[in-house]
Amino acid sequence: MDKLLRNKKAIVIFMAPAFILFTLVLFVPICQSVYYSFCEYKGITAPKFIGLANYKALLTDKTLGFAIKNSIFFLVFSCVSQLIMGLFLAALLTNIKKGRNLFKNIIYLPCVLSSAALGLLWMFIFSPKLGINQLLEKMGVEGPLWLMDTKGFIILPMWVIAFVSLWQYVGQSMMLYMAQISGISKSLFEASYIDGCTKPQTFWHITLPLIRPMVATAMSLNAIGSLKFFDLIFNMTEGGPNHRTEVLATHLYQQGFKYFKYGYASAIGVLLLIMCLLVTLFINKVVKTEQYEM
């Protein structure tokens, strides 16, 4: 049997398709992308090496400033809000028996739906004359321009989009926390009740420490997801008004496929890649501590 499992030919046959695809469609393009980021490359002409010029241009790009600010806003907002709301919903749902599945499935539903379609749906709900504003009008209140307002440091459309993304993806975090909470042994809870803990105390001192590893997983999923954020913004505001809701992904798309500045867009891509790697490392270092026996 050992001979069979060490058969070199078989190993090659089993590994080759995945390996070739992975290398050709993922790793070679990544290297190319890094190379292009040092080039002037406008699509028609061949890429021409220009050193750090693209990166220097990044520093003075005003839209990129908005994009980075907004991406970081999404990153922080989605990590914090999903952690709080996800844990809160998970704690509520693990405390009830009747209807648990129903509520769980309802809250998870948007996670499987197309965010392109949901973005359009919410775009109409928050549009000037439809949806929420019609409802407000009935109550005699004049609704704001949800997706066009430009006042403040973090403008209103960003909060609206952040709310929609929380609405769409909180089910994912909730499910992860629920899975972890239901894996905690019942005897631990019983012991804490016998010792006179109240439910909130039990949650704080027993549940929370035990689900910490899952917090790291869920957070890094959220963080990477929020950096990759594209569909919702593209369909809700297309980066407008006046580029104020642009994020890295939409800016890359605009520069690359509207203005065909491939070299410059590649530099944005490299920036995005570095941010993704850094954030993952950071979260795993800070949040992931020792694993407890459960």
Place this chain on the structure above:
Amino acid sequence: MDAAVKTENEAKKLLTADDIADKKEKLTLPKVIIYIFLVLTAIVYIAPLLWVFNVSFKTNREIFSAPFALPQDITFDNYTFAWTAGKLGIATLNSFIVCVITLALSMIIGSMAAFGIGRLRWKGSKLAMTYFLTGMMIPVHCVLIPLFTRFAKLGLSNNLLGLILPYLTFALPITIFIMTGFFESMPNELIECACMEGANLFQIFFEICLPLGKTGLFVTGLMTFIGNWNELLLAMVFISDDAKKTLPVSLSKFVGPYNTNYSQMFAAIIIAIIPTIIVYCAFSNQIVDGLTAGAVKG
């Protein structure tokens, strides 16, 4: 035997009595608050979908004159328009083709590699796993431009194959990761037995390991299918021919600021999400548990 049935029934009765006690204890004030909060949350989730569904049957004028009333008469004109003139029909077909092919290929190629890593014995298997896993952290945006220029040269832009290749590649890491776990946890004796019976590696893989890894295949398949069905960016960049666009792209193009017929756009949104909703309603428990299992392992 009667006695046995009787005690069983009694046990059942006891159980229900317990349950009742449980329920009585449950209706405390905190529980009521929890339920009220959950119901409100559920409304926030369902109301937008119901609103769009309701409005999609109205005429454009009705949307503004009676926004929240039920539609006066139900017509499917909006839907037929979105399906044909909005090209959502052909887009649904394209999405289906792309997703099914990607699904089948990713399952086969991914689980073959997983079998190679989890079961075959060679020195580089750990390293190969790391190689595939780094792929999970890489955002698709970073490879967009090189892939686009390469595919344009190869004649793969405006071609469904040009979508299938990257979709497949980005589905591989999670497939390999989950399936390797499944293959590693299978008992050695199974494979030893098969070896003694004279089975070759391919028989072991296709006739023993794959059928046993069904749960894993279901989970990864689900994730792959849903992810690709909803993918917008790659599809938007690679496909410009209307007849080859996938559902999210056609939808985003049809529903936009330049179209002023709202009810048709609402119908288009419903067309785009209703298949997923129906499938979700039918298999929600398996889907939710499956996706969570996948994410936990990931």
